[in-house]
Amino acid sequence: MRRVLLLVFMLAVAAGAFWWLGRPKPIPVLLAEVGRGKVEASVANTRAGSVEACQRTRLSPISGGRIAYLGIKKGDRVKKGQVLLRLWNDDQQAQSGLAQTQVESARKRVGEICALADNAEREAARMAKLRARGFVSEGGEEKARFEATSRRAACDTVRADVTQAQARVKVTKVEQGRTVLVAPFDGTVADIVGELGEYTTPSPPGVATPPAIDLIDDSCLYIKAPMDEVDAPKIRVGQAARVTLDALPGKVLPAHVKRVAPYVVAVEKQARTVDVEANLDQPPAPGELLVGYSADLEVILDTRENTLRVPTSTLLEGSKVLLYRPDTGRLEERAIKRGITNWEYTEVLEGLKAGDRIVISLEREGVKAGAPVTAEAVAAGK
Incomplete structure (x- = not known):
C-alpha cells in the first residue's frame, strides 16, 4: 500500500513538474490606465497648404x-x-503735347469768333430797331440777322472743337497709361x-508669360489648405482650427475657418479636394510669417471636455481593446462604444470605467485575448 501511495505521489510530482515547465510564460506588456480628459474630433489637410496674402497681384x-x-x-x-x-512712350507724349496745343489754339479761336458773334448779334438788334423806324430796308435787316446767326454757329463750332481737342488729350493720356x-x-x-x-510683353490670359512685377500685401495673411472631399461637408465657416508650419517647428497657431470653397479641385492622380481658408487669431510678428510657407491646417469639428477616453492606438478592429484582469493575470477582449475620436484619443461611451488598464503594446508577439501577461509599466491616462 505504501508503495502504491509513493508511486501515486511520484506521478503527481512528475505531472506538476511537467506542467510547471510547460506552462505558457507571462508576456510583459505596457498598460495605460483609462482616465478622463479632453477629446477633439478634427480633420486635417491631405496635401500641404500654404501661407497666402489677402492681396497679391501680378502686374504686366x-x-x-x-x-x-x-x-x-x-x-x-x-x-x-x-x-x-x-x-518708352516718347511718341505718345508728343501726341499728348500736340493735343494740348490744339486745345489752347481752339480756346483762343473761341474768344475771337464768339466776340464777332456777339458783335453781329448787337448789330442785328440795331438793324431791327432802324427797320422799325423805316431807316433800313427789310433786306438790310435780314442780312444783319443772317450774319449774326452765322457768327453764332461758328462760335458753337469752335467751342465743339475745344471739347474735341480736350477729348483727344484724354485719349493720349489713356494711351500713355497703357505703358x-x-x-x-x-x-x-x-x-x-x-x-x-x-x-x-503683356501676359494675356491663357499664355504662360511671366508678369513683369509680382506685388504682395503681406500685412494681411491667411492659410489655404486642401481638404479631402469626404471631410469638406463637415467643415463650416467660424470653426476653430490649428495651424502648424515647418518653418516654425513646435509652434501651434490658433485660427478660425473663414472660407470653404464651393467647388472641388480635381488634380490628375491625386485625391479630389476642397480648398479651405483660415485666418490666424494671433498672427506672428511682421516678417516671421512669409507668403509661400508650407502649412498644415487642422479643423476642430467637435470637443468633449472631461470625458472618459483611451489612446486611439489601443483600439483593435471592431472598436475593441485588450483589458488587463489583475485577478487572473490575463487579457480580456472588451468591446467599447466609441464617441468622437482623433489620432490621439477616442471617447469611450460604454464598456470601460475610469481606472481600468488596457494594453498599449499591441505589436508584441503573443499579445491577444486570454494570454497571461505581466504589467511592465502603467501609463496614466490624461
Missing part, C-alpha cells in the same frame, strides 16, 4: 515695349499709386521680370 503692362523707367527692386516696399515701371504700371495697393515687391532697357 497692357502693351509691349522697352522698359524706360524701373523705380523699384525686389523686396522694396511701395505705396498705393506709386509708379513702378514705365515703357505705365502703378501699385494698386501698399505692398512688397516679390519679383521683377525684366531690366531697364529690356523689352517686355
